[in-house]
Amino acid sequence: MDTAATDLTFRDATAADVDAVVRLIESAYRGDSSRAGWTTEADILQGQRTDPDGVLAVIAAPDSRLLTAEQDGRTVACCHLEHRGDHAYFGMFAVSPAAQGGGLGKAVMARAEREAREAWGVSEMRMTVISVREDLIAWYERRGYRRTGRMTPFPYGDDRFGIPQRDDLQFELLIKDLT
Numbered sequence: 001m002d003t004a005a006t007d008l009t010f011r012d013a014t015a016a017d018v019d020a021v022v023r024l025i026e027s028a029y030r031g032d033s034s035r036a037g038w039t040t041e042a043d044i045l046q047g048q049r050t051d052p053d054g055v056l057a058v059i060a061a062p063d064s065r066l067l068t069a070e071q072d073g074r075t076v077a078c079c080h081l082e083h084r085g086d087h088a089y090f091g092m093f094a095v096s097p098a099a100q101g102g103g104l105g106k107a108v109m110a111r112a113e114r115e116a117r118e119a120w121g122v123s124e125m126r127m128t129v130i131s132v133r134e135d136l137i138a139w140y141e142r143r144g145y146r147r148t149g150r151m152t153p154f155p156y157g158d159d160r161f162g163i164p165q166r167d168d169l170q171f172e173l174l175i176k177d178l179t
Contacts, residue, residue, distance in 0.1 A: 008104070010111055013066040013078065018055045020075045021066065025050050028094040030162070037097030044132060044169065045162035050092065054160065058092060066092065067115065069108050071099070077108045081116050087124040088116035109143055113178055123179045128152065128171035137174070145174040 013021055027033045029049045034040035041049070059066050063083035068075050076099050080092035090112060095105045116122055129137055131151060141147070154169035155161050 007071055008076075008107060009070045011068055011070070013055075013059050013068045015056060015059060017066075017068060017075065018052050018059070021055050021068065021078050022050055022052055024075055024078060024096060025055075025092065025094040028097055028100075034097055037095070037100035039095065039097070039100065039136065041130070041133070041162070044130065044165050046165060047159055047163040049162060051160065055092075063120075065115075067108070067112055069104070069111075071104075077104055079108055079112050081112055083116075083120045083122070084126075086122060087126050088120060088122045090116075090125050090127040093127075105139075106143065113176070117178045123177065125176045125178055127174050129174055130154070131170050131172040132166070132168065137172070140174055143176070145176045148173045148175055 026049055028037060028039050029041045030045070030047070031042060034042050055066070058064055058080050061082070065081045067079050067081060069077040077095045078092065079090060079094075082089040082091075093105075093108070095108065113125055116125060127140070127145070129140065131137075137147065150173040151170045152173070154164065154171065156164060156169075
């Protein structure tokens, strides 16, 4: 494992973590701060990626966990896991831009997959990714996820998910076998 990922503390987020999680997610995907890492969506979406109400809803939802990774007392990564019958859904994945590229994302993803398998007995993880994010999809493919070609529309007109800068956005379903 990479050095950057060895001194992590994992735990489920609580209501007290909402502001830190929102700041982390926004910094990883939106605005100029996101350009410090490679996961930025700043060129395809402006506005917010999430908000405190959305994060709190994920924390409070049944069959849902918001896993956080802390390093030196700071929340440096997070992901949402949701039990959906025979599979788990993986989303709200964010790594601090300053910590990207050092193995932290790989460590968080591996932990999330293991916890979903152990806690819920699922054999598959699913996620959706904006289909034009070829670099991000390639990263997930290197971690064992496969493209399905199954698309769902982007929620144009719902500013809670950002303000699209292009008219060809949609989500593609990616799947990984966890057995």
